[in-house]
Amino acid sequence: MVRALIIDDNEDNVGVLEQLLALEGVDYTSVHDPAKLDKSIAATSSFDVIFLDLEMPNMDGFQMLNKMKADSRFSHTPIVAYTVHVSEINEARNQGFDSFIGKPLDADSFPKQLQQILSGEPVWANP
Secondary structure (H helix, E strand, O other): OOEEEEEOOOHHHHHHHHHHHHHOOOEEEEEOOHHHHHHHOOOOOOOOEEEEOOOOOOOOHHHHHHHHHOOHHHOOOOEEEEEOOHHHHHHHHHHOOOEEEEOOOOOOOHHHHHHHHHOOOOOEEOO
16 A cells, blocks of 8 residues: 655645545555654654645754655655745755645646656656
8 A cells, every 4th residue: 555644734735635645545644743753653664655845833844854865764755845835846856855746736637646756757746
């Protein structure tokens, strides 16, 4: 089973992504506070994809990306910047994100985007 990790402080945005993942048969874990990441994923050994919001309180997505890239648990997991700040697409690429999907998510495009990411193909989608 494919497992996704969602890190986003906005519950509405998380809900939309959870629904889209569920439609694709993807199991997911959602973390609303990046400071609680380790506690929230302690029982999960690995993920196939990570969706990381760029703007969160206390730790932004770029800081979180650096933390995750330094963690061996995530070394082979594609990390997707997923944000309303679509103007940051180039910054996300330069900072080392594997893909970028702008919010609001496009329900029609999402299944294909997800399959591309899971097959190792980067997606740089700006709605």
